[in-house]
Amino acid sequence: MLTGEGFFDVTKNKEKPFIINTSSIKIKVLGTAFNVKAYPEDKQTETSLIRGSIEVTIRNRPNDKIILTPSEKLVVENDIAHLEKDSKKQEKKTGNIARTELPVINTLMSINKLKYNPVDSTVAEIQWVNNKLVFRDESFSELAVKMERWYNVEIDITDLRIGEERLNGIFESETIVQALEALKEFIPFQYEKNGSKIIIHR
Numbered sequence: 001m002l003t004g005e006g007f008f009d010v011t012k013n014k015e016k017p018f019i020i021n022t023s024s025i026k027i028k029v030l031g032t033a034f035n036v037k038a039y040p041e042d043k044q045t046e047t048s049l050i051r052g053s054i055e056v057t058i059r060n061r062p063n064d065k066i067i068l069t070p071s072e073k074l075v076v077e078n079d080i081a082h083l084e085k086d087s088k089k090q091e092k093k094t095g096n097i098a099r100t101e102l103p104v105i106n107t108l109m110s111i112n113k114l115k116y117n118p119v120d121s122t123v124a125e126i127q128w129v130n131n132k133l134v135f136r137d138e139s140f141s142e143l144a145v146k147m148e149r150w151y152n153v154e155i156d157i158t159d160l161r162i163g164e165e166r167l168n169g170i171f172e173s174e175t176i177v178q179a180l181e182a183l184k185e186f187i188p189f190q191y192e193k194n195g196s197k198i199i200i201h202r
Contacts, residue, residue, distance in 0.1 A: 048125040
């Protein structure tokens with residue numbers, strides 16, 4: 001079971017398919033390069049295909065097979081995919097017989113094209129493999145989650161308006177303080193750092 005993020009470059013072997021399981025999807029691979037992001041605290045699980053092809057099955061829809069082609073990204077909503085586990089069972093009574101039923105679930109998912117950087121043809125989803133934290137048109141709140149994992153810190157944005165600001169950029173060798181100071185050039189905010197805890201405010 002994969003928890004977190006992983007990049008895989010798998011040699012083709014039809015007799016031994018490579019299987020990856022996350023809490024919400026199952027990925028079958030014959031030979032390809034792709035990235036999977038499956039953090040349990042995130043709202044979405046993402047699978048980004050660089051080359052080859054993969055077959056994806058969503059946990060609560062085992063009969064539906066999704067085939068991704070190169071430069072496609074599948075996004076599955078985790079909360080909805082897990083509704084079956086989290087929902088309380090409902091009982092229907094007919095005469096003296098009680099029957100337990102689960103709600104009908106329609107998992108939300110989308111397939112999008114990967115966006116390549118026109119300058120160097122890189123794709124943001126796999127740049128972490130090259131020790132680069134790439135963010136493109138992401139909210140500060142979304143970036144803060146990535147920075148928490150990248151720098152092993154906890155970030156609390158106390159102002160909703162700051163969290164909604166959109167950002168583009170790359171962090172590579174910067175420390176957390178250098179990264180925050182760089183972001184301050186584009187967003188007016190202040191921060192307090194106490195050990196690994198960072199509080200961001202107006």
